[in-house]
Amino acid sequence: MKLSGDLQAFEGRIGHRFKDPELLVRALTHGSISSATRPDNQRLEFLGDRVLGLVMSETLLRADPDAPEGTLAPRYNALVRKETCADVARQVDLGTVLKLGRSEMKTGGRRKQALLGDAMEAVIAAVYLDAGLNAARKMILTLWGDRIDTVEEDARDPKTALQEWAQARKMPPPTYVETGREGPDHAPVFTIRAELSNGHSATATAPSKRVAEQSAARALLKQLESKT
Template identity: 45%
Template sequence: MKQSLAPLAEALGHTFSDLSLLQLAVTHRSYGNGRGSSHNERLEFLGDRVLGLVIADLLYSRFPDEAEGALARRHAALVRKESLARVAEKIGLAAFLRMSRGEEDAGGRCNAGLLADACEGVIGALYLDGGLAPAQGFIRSHWVALLEESAAPPKDAKTALQEWAQQRGLPLPEYSTLETSGPDHSPVFKIQVSVKGYPPENASGNSKRVAAQVAAQALLKRLMS
């Protein structure tokens, strides 16, 4: 275990006292047929909260003159699954994931949601093993670059589409769930968004929020083209 996870620990910049935490962080629910609690979902829960705190602290210090709404939009963009998946790809996390053969054959190592969850698990493992300092160091070393990609607070697609409709005196966009598929541990949601007077768009994602954002982005792109 120590040998196989050593490159990942090095990429994280932390020497683990309990390397079993890191192994747990990269273990998907499907591994071992999902029996028991030896998978990363609890660490994912913890890592999500640690990430949120560190990013909030970073934004509070970096943008002392910004209002709460602007900080909230920056925060939402930085802690979303897409950002976590990008960091996971940067550190090569996919190569270390432990999952069932079926999950792997279905493309699990390329699944952005699964990578994002494991990245949260890694943050949780860093926190449990060494306290806030190593988790904070890892987050700052990878998320500052994401933060600096946009000088202005980001505007998510759903907000932008809502503003587009309001500016034209139209009702607010409507979202509906068309379909839910996939296993319980890795569901896929198909969401449709419509604006009165225009053909709708739909998109799929591993959460309703992600699918709605993608659908809104697609509709907004068409409306503004």
């Protein structure tokens, strides 16, 4: 099987050439377009999540040999959460090669955080099955890059951090307003605006209210930091 030009370009972006190209095709196949002869990426996603977890656990332990579990856990969670996987997926333009059904494409599936995060985990599994743990580790550490070095500042819950920012300035807690909801009932996408009493606000979109609120809080924090 020979990969198309766009998939070959994607191989270049993730830094791995597949000996078995079908693994990559499967990793990029969403359930909305799967069939009896074209399996989706759910099983690979399951495996990739575990491979990512192992690599990040090893990396964090080596980076800080004296850190207790209570310190390592939030760092780990920040690195393996779906939001981070989706960010990495956007970094390598995974959405442009994701294979989706018509309904998912119509509802913006190539931009959905859950789909991108799942597919990134599936790609990790595909590399692991194609070339082993060392190849998967190399790709993960390269793509996650500076996120690993700066994980300490990303590990805190952004909603808590935003509330603490407001309290330190004797302001009321931030509010979160749902400004939009799209997609089918089984796969809604929420748009949330985080607001402060001083008029500053930021908006984010995600497949769950909780994740959208966290993303909006994080975006607002970055906005506030840029003004200081």
